[in-house]
Amino acid sequence: MIEYRKPAAAAKAPAPRKTHGSVLLCPHCGTRTLIRTSRQINELFREGYSICTSCAFMGKYVTHYIAECVPSVSPNPRVSLPALPRHQAANDIAASEAAEADQMDLFARSG
Ligand SMILES: [Zn+2]
Numbered sequence: 001m002i003e004y005r006k007p008a009a010a011a012k013a014p015a016p017r018k019t020h021g022s023v024l025l026c027p028h029c030g031t032r033t034l035i036r037t038s039r040q041i042n043e044l045f046r047e048g049y050s051i052c053t054s055c056a057f058m059g060k061y062v063t064h065y066i067a068e069c070v071p072s073v074s075p076n077p078r079v080s081l082p083a084l085p086r087h088q089a090a091n092d093i094a095a096s097e098a099a100e101a102d103q104m105d106l107f108a109r110s111g
Contacts, residue, residue, distance in 0.1 A: 024061060026052035035058075043079050 024033045031054035038048025047062040067084035 023065075024050045026055060026057050027059065028052070028057050029055045031055070034060075043076060044081075 024035065025031065026033050029052060031052055031053045033050035036049040036051050036058070038046055040046050041062075045062060045064040047060065049058060049060050051058045065081055068081040069084045069086060069089040
């Protein structure tokens with residue numbers, strides 16, 4: 001009998017986990033877009049172009065920080081953001097994850 005064994009590297013790898021990367025959804029069809037290009041405007045702002053692989057829409061976007069939830073251990077003196085209480089950030093993150101889970105159910109495929 002042949003026994004299958006995982007390669008040593010795979011056995012040591014951490015278990016897969018849900019990622020929380022940035023995602024831009026197409027404003028027209030709701031599909032995740034591809035970031036074509038982006039550039040940092042200043043410490044707080046970033047802009048770029050994204051392309052929808054479903055409906056061909058291309059748009060310019062901007063992202064920026066609006067609050068500080070946990071202070072930096074090496075703060076930049078040029079950055080000043082209003083403080084957001086940690087419990088509010090935790091509530092916002094939990095609500096966002098719950099909404100994301102509901103959204104994934106909408107797109108679940110049968111069969
Ligand atoms: Zn689209």
